[in-house]
Amino acid sequence: MSNDVWVVVDLKLDGTIRKVTFEALTEAKKKLVDKLGGQLCAVLLGSGVSGLESELGKYGAQKVYVVDSELLKDFNTEGYVIALSELIKQNEPAVVLAGNTVFGQDYFPRVAARIGSGVAMDAIKIDLSGDNNLQIERYSHSSKAIQKQVFHGGTTMMATVRPNSFKAEEAPATPEVISGSVELNPGDIKVKVIELETKASDRPELTEADRVVSGGRGLASEENFKYIYELADILGAAAGATRAAVDAGYCPYDMQVGQTGKAVSPNLYIAIAISGSVQHFAGMGSSKVIVAINKDPEAPIFQKCDYGIVGDLFDILPPFTEKVKALVSEG
Amino acid sequence: MKILVIVSQTQDTEAKIQVSASGDSIDTGDMKWIMNPYDEFAVEEAIQTKEKHGGEVVIVAIGPGRVIDTIRQALAMGADSAVHINGEGFAETDSYAIGKLIAGEIKKLGEFDLIFTGMKIIDEESGQVGVQVAEELGIPHVSLVSKVVEINTDAKKAVCQKEIDGGHVVVEVPLPCLITCPDAMNEPRYASLPGIMKAKKKPLTEVGIDDINYDELGFGKDAVSKEGARVKTISIEVPQIERKLKIIKGDDEPMVKGEEVAKAAEELIKLLREDAKVI
Numbered sequence A: 001m002s003n004d005v006w007v008v009v010d011l012k013l014d015g016t017i018r019k020v021t022f023e024a025l026t027e028a029k030k031k032l033v034d035k036l037g038g039q040l041c042a043v044l045l046g047s048g049v050s051g052l053e054s055e056l057g058k059y060g061a062q063k064v065y066v067v068d069s070e071l072l073k074d075f076n077t078e079g080y081v082i083a084l085s086e087l088i089k090q091n092e093p094a095v096v097l098a099g100n101t102v103f104g105q106d107y108f109p110r111v112a113a114r115i116g117s118g119v120a121m122d123a124i125k126i127d128l129s130g131d132n133n134l135q136i137e138r139y140s141h142s143s144k145a146i147q148k149q150v151f152h153g154g155t156t157m158m159a160t161v162r163p164n165s166f167k168a169e170e171a172p173a174t175p176e177v178i179s180g181s182v183e184l185n186p187g188d189i190k191v192k193v194i195e196l197e198t199k200a201s202d203r204p205e206l207t208e209a210d211r212v213v214s215g216g217r218g219l220a221s222e223e224n225f226k227y228i229y230e231l232a233d234i235l236g237a238a239a240g241a242t243r244a245a246v247d248a249g250y251c252p253y254d255m256q257v258g259q260t261g262k263a264v265s266p267n268l269y270i271a272i273a274i275s276g277s278v279q280h281f282a283g284m285g286s287s288k289v290i291v292a293i294n295k296d297p298e299a300p301i302f303q304k305c306d307y308g309i310v311g312d313l314f315d316i317l318p319p320f321t322e323k324v325k326a327l328v329s330e331g
Numbered sequence B: 001m002k003i004l005v006i007v008s009q010t011q012d013t014e015a016k017i018q019v020s021a022s023g024d025s026i027d028t029g030d031m032k033w034i035m036n037p038y039d040e041f042a043v044e045e046a047i048q049t050k051e052k053h054g055g056e057v058v059i060v061a062i063g064p065g066r067v068i069d070t071i072r073q074a075l076a077m078g079a080d081s082a083v084h085i086n087g088e089g090f091a092e093t094d095s096y097a098i099g100k101l102i103a104g105e106i107k108k109l110g111e112f113d114l115i116f117t118g119m120k121i122i123d124e125e126s127g128q129v130g131v132q133v134a135e136e137l138g139i140p141h142v143s144l145v146s147k148v149v150e151i152n153t154d155a156k157k158a159v160c161q162k163e164i165d166g167g168h169v170v171v172e173v174p175l176p177c178l179i180t181c182p183d184a185m186n187e188p189r190y191a192s193l194p195g196i197m198k199a200k201k202k203p204l205t206e207v208g209i210d211d212i213n214y215d216e217l218g219f220g221k222d223a224v225s226k227e228g229a230r231v232k233t234i235s236i237e238v239p240q241i242e243r244k245l246k247i248i249k250g251d252d253e254p255m256v257k258g259e260e261v262a263k264a265a266e267e268l269i270k271l272l273r274e275d276a277k278v279i
């Protein structure tokens, strides 16, 4: 087993690298690589991905393993599983990290099972134990508890990390690029994508955003979600929602924040017409400042927020948004 | 069709939680136990699939004796039979071992077409067991399926929709396969009274922890313990976040109304600027 630490690159649909990859590289260097004495490596899997290596070098990657194949297009789970587990078997890194994205949750545990490794999902802290095994912290129990977990060691130790948990810092290096020798066959890919529909958005991604404005069932229509988008855009915030709002068809599923949806921990979370269920809090309860606007003074959210107004969103939001806008344009 | 559902029992979402004296687990003393909510969607999806295509639904569960209640609930909803890997101590091990044990029992059940399970268990929230079972069985999986669009029993394939960041994909997957279920993919039914009565007579196979052939599974029995686990929880903490609770209300009634609105908006902005310093 080597002492290297790997970070598998998380890509967006448009082929750019997600921030969580840079965060993981930075944190891995700080907490793991120096103590273990190995190299910090990135693993770049996908189709048409060559050329991104230098960007990984910017955040300290000393080596980049690349597997560039048509068969890895559209986040192909089986392709990723084969490519990553082969690379791990050949090189035996000490630790492998990836972002806890929708895709990371899909392929990463499968790789762990294939190579017989333990894996921890959604770490918010990473470190090494006294005997140099990976040690992480993560939320459990609907985010009401934080577990500290330690790896047994002896096999490669794997973990996904929650986006926005670490700060990305540049630490330029010129990475050695290694073309991964992995054989992928079309016959290995059983799950076929027959339709892929994407909608581009100019707003920041929920899991990466510093501010989030979310709407609940009380918005009452898709049309009314414009109030959420307007305030979000003025604040440079991401737009989120509760399951009730998504279920009712007011907004797309990828806006759902909570136990099933996205986990966010921005500096500012503004919850509009959201009651404050346990499942919603499981996804945003660790936000630094929580603001609620709700017409029901008994809504549970008023027991667990920092600031709030008891009032009708349709009364409060227009003047509030107007005033925020004035303030922002003043600078 | 033979459809399997992996279900688990979990601590109630609403429960107030407390760290046990040992400091590495949650006190389950008088905890209410429920079927893992995501598994309810899995059971419902399995039963709907059976109603449409015929066949049987088999429940597979692992855990101590109390898990029987959850198995009975699934049977009362309409599943046909169940296998219970019964033993204490599974809670101490890790998802890797749980996945191995479940897959080991599934291999003994003969051929099957589909496996449904929840996207994660809401206490540990490990989010890996389903996918790992699929790997152990050597079958493809599709995770976080928002909608099973079609199941074609002749062509032996399923078409599923899943939501991704910035859109959705529709995939076609050959059977047998494993599908993990998020919330809201269907409306789980309640167990009816006749359903509950019938459930008592449905076949339930118990597998003891000593009945398991560990050599066949390719890993030692010691892996099914806290010491042997590849990942173990060494401590658990309930973080206390103090919130400021500065709530602006109306003068006469709780709701801010009419002329108070502009002032309240102003006041909130002032708090965000000067007190919280976030805008």
Ligand SMILES: Cc1cc2nc3c(=O)[nH]c(=O)nc-3n(C[C@H](O)[C@H](O)[C@H](O)COP(=O)(O)OP(=O)(O)OC[C@H]3O[C@@H](n4cnc5c(N)ncnc54)[C@H](O)[C@@H]3O)c2cc1C
Residues within 6 Å of the ligand: A215, A216, A217, A218, A219, A241, A242, A243, A244, A245, A256, A257, A258, A259, A260, A261, A262, A272, A273, A274, A275, A276, A277, A278, A279, A280, A283, A293, A294, A295, A296, A299, A311, A312, A313, A314, B037, B038, B183
């Ligand atoms: C397994 C499982 C997983 C789940 N996962 C998630 C998840 O990931 N995310 C999630 O959000 N939920 C999740 N839920 C659902 C969750 O339990 C709640 O049902 C949901 O969060 C409620 O959404 P809401 O607050 O928008 O709706 P409600 O609870 O209906 O609250 C609406 C609020 O809006 C207020 N309101 C109405 N009109 C106005 C108005 N004009 N002005 C001001 N206020 C108004 C009301 O007073 C009320 O408080 C999950 C549930 C289960 C069982």
Ligand SMILES: Nc1ncnc2c1ncn2[C@@H]1O[C@H](COP(=O)(O)O)[C@@H](O)[C@H]1O
Residues within 6 Å of the ligand: B006, B007, B008, B009, B036, B038, B039, B061, B062, B063, B090, B091, B095, B098, B117, B118, B119, B120, B121, B122, B124, B125, B126, B127, B128, B129, B130
């Ligand atoms: N201890 C367990 N016993 C039985 N089933 C489990 C257990 N843990 C997880 N599962 C099943 O695997 C799914 C995924 O859970 P997990 O990966 O543990 O979050 C759950 O919905 C359960 O059906």
